[in-house]
Amino acid sequence: MSSVSAAIKLANRGLAVFPLARGTKNAILASDWATTGASSDAWEVFDKFQGGSFNIGVRATGLVILDVDCKGTDGFAALAGFPSLPDTFAVRTPSGGRHFYFDAHGERIGQRDLAPGINVRATNGYVVGPGSEVGGKLYEVENDAAIAPLPAWLAEHLKSAPSKEAHAGEALGELDTEIATESAIAWLESNAAPIAVSGQCGNNTSYYVACRVMDRGISPESCLDLMLTHWNDRCDPPWEDEDLSAIVESAARNRQAAIGRDNPASGFEPAALPEFPVEPALEYAREIQLDEIIAAQANAIIKGLVAPGDNGTMYGVSGGGKSFVALDMAFHIAHGVDWYGHKVKRAPVLYCALEGVSGFRKRVVAITREMGDPGDYFARLKIPVTLAKNSAGMAGAKMIAAQAKLLCARVGAPHCVIVIDTKARATAGDDENSAADMSAYIEHRVGYIIQQTGAFVLTVHHENKNGGIRGSTVQPAADDLILHVAEGRVIAQKVKDGEEGPLFDFRLQQMKLGVDVDGVPVTTCVVEKSAPAQGEEKKPRPKEEIKPVKVLREAYARALALQPAGAFTDRTGSAVGAVQQNAVREEFFALYGGTLTAVRRAWDRAFEKAPGDIKVDVFAGSKMIWIEAANWD
Missing domain, CATH: 3.40.50.300 (P-loop containing nucleotide triphosphate hydrolases)
Known part of the structure; x- marks a missing residue:
């Protein structure tokens, strides 16, 4: 089944889907996937997925999806300790795990771990949908049942999750200071920072590390750079940049505390920096060599x-x-x-x-x-x-x-x-x-x-x-x-x-x-x-005019049509088709469209780029515009 067919099939279930890069779980191709970028409208989904091969992301907002893993920690063994799940739509993952889908009845339930090996995907989360492929293996529908309502016991269990601090996700104090960066690097390079190992809850470990780095007063952007440089190479295997980036973004979005809560620079006033000599960074005209310019042009x-x-x-x-x-x-x-x-x-x-x-x-x-x-x-x-x-x-x-x-x-x-x-x-x-x-x-x-x-x-x-x-x-x-x-x-x-x-x-x-x-x-x-037809010389076409000049010509034609024929003449008494500049200007502003500032700039640019047939002069005490008739088609 093609990715577009699989995506439409999910949309027809009422699931909001969005494209992921084929073969990946985290390479999201819709920056606004958490809001308008995901859709359950079949026509919109067709537009998003047609013309290419994609994996399928399923937005979990409004749902609760249990992601049961069987690598490392056995999530199925942990699941056996809870009441049995009702019959519901279920997907087998490439690693042998399962995604169990439940309708949350509009409840906004946060993401958390239900137990070791069981992740909960809910508000602002997503899972990879059936029809997708990772590592040469497919996500496949295992139970094509209707999506069941969220069991009461599971809802109560998830609602008992600890609430975020009042300042969760906000930044306390200045971020990315030198002392905060040194503290984060020292921790990342020490044995205190746990290492992500495939099959041993590597996602959770990496999420924890990202949170601890941000606790020290490091912004999410710098957090990713520091983890890639000072921590990632020791992981088994190291994360791909985009995968680790997605984990850091998730940690910044869902963290329970403010960024910088353990900032080592908090409470200290920065000391004044000593003055230092400035190295010359100037190039003088006499230093610019023509030979260098010619050599560059040769490239x-x-x-x-x-x-x-x-x-x-x-x-x-x-x-x-x-x-x-x-x-x-x-x-x-x-x-x-x-x-x-x-x-x-x-x-x-x-x-x-x-x-x-x-x-x-x-x-x-x-x-x-x-x-x-x-x-x-x-x-x-x-x-x-x-x-x-x-x-x-x-x-x-x-x-x-x-x-x-x-x-x-x-x-x-x-x-x-x-x-x-x-x-x-x-x-x-x-x-x-x-x-x-x-x-x-x-x-x-x-x-x-x-x-x-x-x-x-x-x-x-x-x-x-x-x-x-x-x-x-x-x-x-x-x-x-x-x-x-x-x-x-x-x-x-x-x-x-x-x-x-x-x-x-x-x-x-x-x-x-x-x-x-x-x-x-x-x-x-x-x-x-293109070549001229046999026996016919192809006439050279004039240089294409920019939009302001084209609009100026049309504005002139409109203004000319509104005034009596021969209303203005030159000194010999011959009609020249001159039009008052203000009349042309009014038509130009009406035709061009856009903000007043943009139109004013376009008016000025029209005269900067106007060819020789467009004339401006003073007649009868008024500033006039005319276009030489010989140049009209």
Whole structure:
């Protein structure tokens, strides 16, 4: 059964589900899984799970799920000491344990251990659902019964759990001070800190260690770093970064006491730091050498467009060919072949095709047939990853960086190109209209990858209804390169230290790859540069104008239509179609949309980028705007 079918089947039971990375328990692909990121609506679940292979997370809020383990401590032996459980929906785990599901009747019951080897998953918790796979083994439904009401004895037992302190989860005093960090490191490296051992309640041990580190006045973020550096290597086996991150997050969210309750710095005033000489960190104009600049330019991957360490966006409407163009660029780089008039320096390419993988693989076969095999200079990342702002996103960034380094080492290249296709899939669960979420993508995901590899990272994204890049303006502001794929044309809208404007026209040429067993052709497309029709010279198209200039033209046309013909003339008495600037401005503000500040900036930018046919001058004592008629189509 596919993951989407298994997820819909759970949703039809009324269970709220969300995607996990395939083969994992903790790599969550929905940052808001505890609230809106999990769904029991079959259509929403289809949208979340279609197009890929995932594990399934089941949100436990509103339920009580007994997680009975049989590794190390025998949870079944402990369960035999309690009253018998009613017949209910049950799942067998890959290790031979069980998940018993109960309806909590809307009660918010906290998570705790019922007994050694029996964990309780409830409010703000989750379990891995049937249809998932870990270590090559499946989670399978063992008892396909209805979910039973929570037994009264179990409800009373769980409600008797100790309540949190008044300041649970809050921070007391300053965190991550030098003395607190030294105290935490000393404890983590000592025999007093227990070690997590597989099959011996390793999760519980790690949870306890995380709580004790945070007790000393360490923030959850620093806690993870300290545990990875000073404790994790001694565990048997060591935790994967993303798994330990999930445990630390759980400890911070569910801890019973305030963070920093045993802070060794509490009650002490910080001493004044001694003054120290500042090392010079200045570069003077006379020290900047042209030879160094020329040498750096020689490292460009695509001259005038793509350089190591930069980041860019290629965007366009769905079905407009942007992914085909991105793959075409990637293959030209992998072959070291000039890209439509731009010189290319050969570099390896790591392509992260995060959606439509079957279609992408057909395109690779087609372009390989067209251009030849690039050898080890081109590779697709086979593992589905996320670059969302959660811990799984950090794990995804680390995975991409590690694979890019491996690819570079394989061909002996100093840097590579990484394509992330698409941003919507890479940041699933984040809000693409949120400046904070998209800043996290740029700074902590793409920025991390570039810092680790020195690569050029290209993000493939969608176009909004106004023809711009969809979502927050954070990414285009941070981009070194923006390529717009629109109506069979590739336009460089933003180029760091380079020339903007149209690059080339293209069309998608269908290619037949073969025939399936039913006799149906297997087809895809490759990018083909457009050429003039026979006997016809292709007229050069003008440089694509930015949105403010386009809106200015429309505003001028509207204002012109509202005034009498020939209302304003030049000194010779000839009508020139001049319109009062204030009238154009009113139409511009009405058309552009957005905040007043944004529209004012757009108005100014329209005149900064206006071509020569847009004129501004004073007529009859008024500031006028007109557009030369010879330039109208």
